[in-house]
Amino acid sequence: MAITHLKRTSLYDVHRAAGARIVEFGGWEMPVQYAGIVEEHHAVRTAAGLFDVSHMGEVEIFGPGALESVQRLVTNDASRLTPGGGLYSPMCLPSGGIIDDLTVFRLHGDRFLLVVNATRTERDFLWIAEHTRAATARNRSAELALLALQGPKAETILGRLTGADLTQLAYFHLAEGMAVAGLACLVARTGYTGENGFEIACEWNAAPVLWRALMDTGGPDGLVPAGLGARDTLRLEAGYMLYGNDIDETTTPLEAPLGWTIKFEKGEFIGREALLAQKERGAVRKLVGFEMMERAVPRHGYALLAGGRPTGQVTSGTFGPWVRKSIGMGYVAREYAAVGMPLQVDIRGRPTGAKVVKLPFYRRS
């Protein structure tokens, strides 16, 4: 029998001391909640939340062939990135199936940083290394901790710990070597919650110092520690895909609502032919957002019905704490994908009314 040791981030003891409930996630022991998912969710929508996402992976690609390698690996167009710029992209198999969805930052001309999902880091790194030409891929996941500071108060809180002018950091841009609480950090204006906020990488063992500095200065603003539970409900309200639930190697960006990330005109990339063919044919299934007509909660794996007949499965579902509705996403045959289309979710054997709605469920005003 294989014995698998669960990994811990450098903030594990900090989470325990803060009263976190710890769960296993993708081989890691992570905080799922502190005070409670709903309370943390509301804090992020109205003030700010601090998440430990150190389990996420970081892969650097550098060398003369770095841009070409990145361009081959991802569907989006990294050639348009200026230093400090970033973009969101799937990384696909030749079949068009999604290996992972990730954020690509251009650090300098020939240096790129890819931030990838925790559950996919090993798979991604092998794939990236295999398809890198005239450049080096380095897995930096074990040396970089990552915190996400998210919410309308995030900028005020971070601003107190750095001399840098955060107004100069645009959405989906990154600043390298920014001093935060005296620590050298990579700071990006990105997130997975639908709120304004930052993702801050620092040296692995420095994370507890950074965490405490942020909590101490942000406490009076309503900053709370937030766990993976709230991260999931926040991202679902914001309409973001969760790898392994909503997208995987059997789904393509054209089936998921990620067609906008495919830049066919940029030239060759892995998956291009299959995706082009699928685009010409039209995807036979589509991922849609739906809301329930009553409070019963749709869950991952429940059957989706149209006209009483199975048409797909729920990939993500929850009660949205901010939108105060039961919401979900799932794949349906394309003829049922139009906004307003009535669907049913098989909840414990009972077909329960739902309707297709436009994603996202929540957009900050």
Added chain:
Amino acid sequence: MYPKDLRYSSEHEWVRVEGGRVRVGITRFAADRLTDVVFVELPAAGAKVTFMQPFGVVESVKAVSDLYAPLSGTVVEVNPALVDSPEVVNSDPYGKGWMIVVQPDDLRELERLMPVDQYVVAIGEAAP
């Protein structure tokens, strides 16, 4: 946290005897473990429930849990407040968060449930 006048099931339901009927809900322990109750699915009045068989479902943001009948009998009342305010299960599990009232087939079934001192030991919350 755990009222002395109630009887408790191993599945964390409480029972309060009210005349010949019993009122049923879930304990503070269960409510805290669930956190953030967002939906409660209950049988209609008139439905039969059976000792330690599922009679409903409670959903939190993260999880779905079955509710087990602490007594056999007939449901005579269902808490209508839970339709729009299921969060009272968290805020007031022994009061506003009650779930059903049952007309028991045999009140002697109560003896199969735990008194409070036994329940707090079962959940590891007995005073040392």
